[in-house]
Every structure is written in C-alpha cells, then in structure tokens.
Amino acid sequence: MDKFGFPEFLFLLQGLKWTVLLTIISFVGGGIIGLVIALARVSPVKTIQRAATAYIALFQGTPLLMQLFVIYYGLALMSFNIDAWVAVSIAYTAHASAFLGDIWRGAIQSLPKGQIEASNALALGYVSRMRDIVLPQALKISLPATIGFAVQLTKGTSLAAIVGFVELARAGQIVSNLIFQPLLVFGVVGAIYFFICWPMSILGSHLERKLSLGY
Amino acid sequence: MFLWPKQGISLNKLNYSIVIERWEDLLNGVLFTLALSAAGIFLALVIGVVGVAMHRSGSGMLRVPVVMFVELIRNTPFLVQIFFLFFALPLVGIRLGPTVTAIIALAINGGAYSIEIIRGGVDSIPRGQIEAGAALGLSRRQIFGDIILIPALRAVYPALSSQFILLTLTSSVCSSISANELTHVAQRIESETFRSFEVYFTITGLYLLISWLIMAALSTLGNRHFSYPNQ
Numbered sequence: 001m002d003k004f005g006f007p008e009f010l011f012l013l014q015g016l017k018w019t020v021l022l023t024i025i026s027f028v029g030g031g032i033i034g035l036v037i038a039l040a041r042v043s044p045v046k047t048i049q050r051a052a053t054a055y056i057a058l059f060q061g062t063p064l065l066m067q068l069f070v071i072y073y074g075l076a077l078m079s080f081n082i083d084a085w086v087a088v089s090i091a092y093t094a095h096a097s098a099f100l101g102d103i104w105r106g107a108i109q110s111l112p113k114g115q116i117e118a119s120n121a122l123a124l125g126y127v128s129r130m131r132d133i134v135l136p137q138a139l140k141i142s143l144p145a146t147i148g149f150a151v152q153l154t155k156g157t158s159l160a161a162i163v164g165f166v167e168l169a170r171a172g173q174i175v176s177n178l179i180f181q182p183l184l185v186f187g188v189v190g191a192i193y194f195f196i197c198w199p200m201s202i203l204g205s206h207l208e209r210k211l212s213l214g215y
Numbered sequence: 216m217f218l219w220p221k222q223g224i225s226l227n228k229l230n231y232s233i234v235i236e237r238w239e240d241l242l243n244g245v246l247f248t249l250a251l252s253a254a255g256i257f258l259a260l261v262i263g264v265v266g267v268a269m270h271r272s273g274s275g276m277l278r279v280p281v282v283m284f285v286e287l288i289r290n291t292p293f294l295v296q297i298f299f300l301f302f303a304l305p306l307v308g309i310r311l312g313p314t315v316t317a318i319i320a321l322a323i324n325g326g327a328y329s330i331e332i333i334r335g336g337v338d339s340i341p342r343g344q345i346e347a348g349a350a351l352g353l354s355r356r357q358i359f360g361d362i363i364l365i366p367a368l369r370a371v372y373p374a375l376s377s378q379f380i381l382l383t384l385t386s387s388v389c390s391s392i393s394a395n396e397l398t399h400v401a402q403r404i405e406s407e408t409f410r411s412f413e414v415y416f417t418i419t420g421l422y423l424l425i426s427w428l429i430m431a432a433l434s435t436l437g438n439r440h441f442s443y444p445n446q
Contacts, residue, residue: 069419190296
C-alpha cells in the first residue's frame, strides 16, 4: 500500500459507518435521558432541580475526552463485562443527555409564563401540561440549537479514536500511518466530516432564521 | 451484552495516593493547560476581530475566504484539524513542535467560532447608530472600532465567554499530538502506574476547577471592560 486508492477509501467509509452509528445511538439515547434531565431541571422540587443542575454543570465543565476516559475505565473497573464500543456509546449518551437537557431547559424556560398559567387554569395535570402545551412549543424553539448540537456530537465522536475505537478519524489515522500521506488522508477525512456536518449546519441556521421571523 | 459485574463493584480497590504523589506533574500540567488556553483565547479573539473586519469590508475578495474558513472549521472535528496541521505543516517545510502547533490549532478553531459570534453581535447594532457615527464625521476606522466593535463585543460577551471555556476544554485533545498539557501528563502517569480510573477521575476534577477559574476570570474581565457602566 503506497498510494491512496479505492481500498483505502473503502476503509475510511467503514470507519464512517461507525461514526454515523455512534452519533445516532448517542443522539437518540441522549435525547431520551436529556428529556428527563430537562424536566428535572425545571422541576418544582428543589432537590431534583439541583441534581439536574449539577449533572449539567459536570458535563459542561469537563472535557469530552475526560468524560470518555472516566466512563470507559470506570465501567471496566466496575467489572462490567461489556464491549469497548458499548462503553463508548454509554459515554457519548451521557454527554449528549447533559447538553440536550440544558438546550431544552432553556427552551422550556423561554416560554411565556401565561402558557403555564393558562394550562393551570384549565386544570391540566403535569403530564398533559408538559406533553400538550410546553414540550411541543419548546421543541420548536430549541430545534436550531438541537441541530447545532447534533453537529457538535458528530464531530465529537472523533475523540473515540483516542480510546482506540475505529471510527472515521481513527480509520484516517490508520490509513495515514500505512501510506505516509497525511495531507491527503486527513484532507479526505476532513472532507467527509464536512459533507456530513455542513448540510446539518445549513438546516440549523435556516430554521433559526425562520424562527426569528416568527413562523 | 450488558452483564452484571462479575466480581462485584470493586470501588474499594481504588488507590488515589499514587496519583496524589505526582502533584508536581499535575500542577505543571494545569499551568500548561492554562497557558495554552490563554494563548489560544487571545489569538482566537484577534482572528475573530480581524475576520469580522474582513467580512464587513464590503469586498468579496475578503469576505468569501472568511465565510469559507468559518464553515470549514465549524464543520470538521478539532482532532482532524490538529492532525492535519501537525502532519501537514512539516510537509511544506514548517516545523513548529507540538506546543506551537497546539496553540495555532486552538486559535484557528476558536477563531472561526469567534468570527461567527462577533458577527452576530455586529449584526445586532442598529443601522441608525452607524449612521449617527458617520453624521458626526467619524472615520471608517473609528466607526468600526468605537461604534460597531466595542458594543458588539459587549453584546456577545457571554456567548464569547462560553466559547472560550469550550476552547479550554478542547485543549485536552492537544494531548494527541503530545503537547505537554494536563491530559498528556495524565496519560504519562497512567502509563507508569496503570491506575487509569484514578488518574482520569482526578484530572476531570482539575478540569472542572480550571473551567471555573477561567469562568471567574472572564466574568471579572467582562464586568470591568465589557459591560455598560449603568447596568
């Protein structure tokens, strides 16, 4: 192997498959837990609210790489018999849940108070108030930031390369080490990331503009 | 795939003393990370201001490269950017060593985000304010500096601060090109002691401390220089 040919490109695409899969799993998992975190963060119970605040502050105040290391080695230490790749997914899910939780918390709190007062006046219970009144509106407001985070998460999965998980960035490293053409290989890897993230970024800023116009 | 612990949870086997013994290395790592981040933040701010000035210059020759730079950097991972710089620069004859490469990578990455944030602030300046400056006979440079840039920086200061804290946290990725910052110190201690969890747990706490420190520093700076006197 001395030049960048089709087999090398195919190897990068193999890595891309894991990048996409890891992103989807952690975004969906992080979304489900993130919803719980967001609801806990706006909970009227002070203890629950503080716990959610601490959870978010912990993940926003430490590097993603450290979160990855601590969860990765922490799970191993607790002798959980799991795949490296399950451990990495758990780490990214936890990371995503804190950030999505905070984004959605912001959206929930940005709703006019009258909405909640009106739903109280209509004697709606907590579940109905959240499901029918608060969350649908909050989701719309938070959409640009949520998509922005999806871009961050896609790029963030590249750090799994450092713990040895063979996704796109790691595949690039391997190919680069084999054919000694880092300029070309990391250029191609960067281009692949770009063409995944760029459309999402465009969609995000398009929605943001639409939202700021008020429809 | 997900099984219960085989030998029960072995948290009682943790040993932090090995990590604490290396406090001098850890302190050096913290200081290195702080220095790396400070340099990165300063240069990112410079790139941000210059980029916005170029973007507003009215010349497409200056604007298009800025837009392309911002989009390119914001849509590719930092890890790939730093690898590209680290391995590509020597090929064109530029040898900088890991520390300088790390600072450049952080500055470029943070700079792209700064351009985007400051541009948002500049867009929020009402046209009337700029026209008022022109009516008072201020020069183009005075208008950009005093009428547009300073109020814009004040408006986006909180967003800029959280971006700079993110930059500080991102600096941990510079360990991958063996820049001698905190994460790299951690990896060295880990490879000598095999105490992975204890090492990284401690380092995570130190990063939390670092981000609080930088947050406090930025908000002091903001209160002093980037807030309106009557607020």
